[in-house]
Amino acid sequence: MTTLFKNIKELIQVRDKQIDFVAGAEMKILPTIKNAFLVVENGLISDYGKMDDCPNAEFDTVVDATGKMILPSWCDSHTHIVYAGNREGEFVDRINGLSYEDIANNGGGILNSAKKLQETSEDDLYNQSKTRLEEVIQLGTGAVEIKSGYGLTADAELKMLRVIKRLKAAYPIEIKATFLGAHAVPSNYKNNKAGYLKMLIDDVMPKISSENLAEYVDIFCEKGYFSVEDTELILVAGKKHGLTPKIHVNQFNAIGGVQVGVKYNALSVDHLEIMRDEDIAALKNTKTMPVALPSCSYFLSIPYTPARKMIDAGLPLALATDYNPGSTPSGNMNFVISTACIKMKITPEEAINAATINGAYAMGLEQQVGSITKGKLANFILTKPINSYGFIPYSFGNHHIEKVYLKGLEVE
Numbered sequence: 481m482t483t484l485f486k487n488i489k490e491l492i493q494v495r496d497k498q499i500d501f502v503a504g505a506e507m508k509i510l511p512t513i514k515n516a517f518l519v520v521e522n523g524l525i526s527d528y529g530k531m532d533d534c535p536n537a538e539f540d541t542v543v544d545a546t547g548k549m550i551l552p553s554w555c556d557s558h559t560h561i562v563y564a565g566n567r568e569g570e571f572v573d574r575i576n577g578l579s580y581e582d583i584a585n586n587g588g589g590i591l592n593s594a595k596k597l598q599e600t601s602e603d604d605l606y607n608q609s610k611t612r613l614e615e616v617i618q619l620g621t622g623a624v625e626i627k628s629g630y631g632l633t634a635d636a637e638l639k640m641l642r643v644i645k646r647l648k649a650a651y652p653i654e655i656k657a658t659f660l661g662a663h664a665v666p667s668n669y670k671n672n673k674a675g676y677l678k679m680l681i682d683d684v685m686p687k688i689s690s691e692n693l694a695e696y697v698d699i700f701c702e703k704g705y706f707s708v709e710d711t712e713l714i715l716v717a718g719k720k721h722g723l724t725p726k727i728h729v730n731q732f733n734a735i736g737g738v739q740v741g742v743k744y745n746a747l748s749v750d751h752l753e754i755m756r757d758e759d760i761a762a763l764k765n766t767k768t769m770p771v772a773l774p775s776c777s778y779f780l781s782i783p784y785t786p787a788r789k790m791i792d793a794g795l796p797l798a799l800a801t802d803y804n805p806g807s808t809p810s811g812n813m814n815f816v817i818s819t820a821c822i823k824m825k826i827t828p829e830e831a832i833n834a835a836t837i838n839g840a841y842a843m844g845l846e847q848q849v850g851s852i853t854k855g856k857l858a859n860f861i862l863t864k865p866i867n868s869y870g871f872i873p874y875s876f877g878n879h880h881i882e883k884v885y886l887k888g889l890e891v892e
């Protein structure tokens with residue numbers, strides 16, 4: 481099965497050589513080919529170049545992309561799209577003046593989502609979640625990480641992870657699973673956080689590794705949730721079960737979580753709305769990817785990750801949605817890159833690098849997706865006719881995608 485895309489106005493994020501990620505000043509460079517062709521063979525990118533060099537061969541399908549652009553699918557390395565119901569009521573509570581913390585203290589927030597999820601059957605949870613997955617695919621996402629963390633009992637956490645496993649088997653999008661049992665302390669362990677962590681480590685982690693339910697382990701390292709010591713405990717135990725760390729840190733307070741992430745070679749540290757100079761310094765020359773979630777800042781009206789300062793200090797950056805019912809009920813990566821440009825003062829080149837190759841790295845998928853490179857999966861976006869790639873973040877809230885392709889096939 482071969483497909484030729486010809487007369488592509490601009491082929492974006494072309495990397496002849498496989499790279500892991502881009503950092504610092506390199507993030508300003510987005511390599512492209514104008515007036516290009518692209519060949520897909522059996523789901524993989526097999527050739528590309530200038531139209532002058534377009535192969536004169538027979539193809540099963542030929543797509544004329546005159547006036548349109550092709551770029552790699554978005555790589556969304558941080559989501560919570562497996563959840564039950566929604567939290568529209570809290571949305572109104574916040575409009576009326578309650579804070580995220582007030583809502584959590586009133587039994588809302590994560591505990592509210594956990595209660596709903598515990599009462600939802602696995603099939604029902606699967607059906608609710610697949611709708612969201614299909615929606616983000618239509619919005620151009622071609623690789624996604626999904627976390628547990630709304631179960632907060634052994635059974636409900638495993639239920640979430642089994643749903644993620646079923647989604648992986650049923651859809652052509654690349655999916656990675658993360659065990660986030662330590663998302664909040666459930667009410668039945670209110671005065672026994674240590675007991676809850678012990679249960680996650682002794683009862684849940686062995687089942688995760690025996691059923692092969694997750695690649696990553698995560699924890700909400702934050703005042704009022706889990707401490708730096710709790711984080712170390714979970715990361716060390718996760719590693720013993722083959723789970724690589726990815727952590728929620730520095731969302732509301734900087735308490736040393738970034739340093740713990742680096743110490744245990746976390747693949748990513750996510751949120752980072754509050755960054756001290758020592759947190760930026762700790763991430764320099766490491767393999768840990770900082771991940772910013774600007775639509776969460778937008779929705780909660782909290783500070784944005786100081787991305788400009790971090791990139792100028794030489795760090796890499798990835799962008800993700802944080803799609804979840806409480807703080808970001810949206811999985812739109814197009815909006816994320818717009819918001820990153822507008823609110824965090826990063827350029828379209830930096831934002832697109834952050835949302836493709838760097839996002840792929842934050843999921844351990846940099847060999848498979850995130851750039852137009854021979855041998856990578858043919859997961860990409862065909863835009864509507866647009867002037868330049870900068871138009872995508874500039875024209876925020878509008879829809880510029882004509883078609884999305886996963887493994888070379890058009891998604892209907």
Ligand SMILES: [Zn+2]
Binds near residue numbers: 728802
């Ligand atoms: Zn999150």
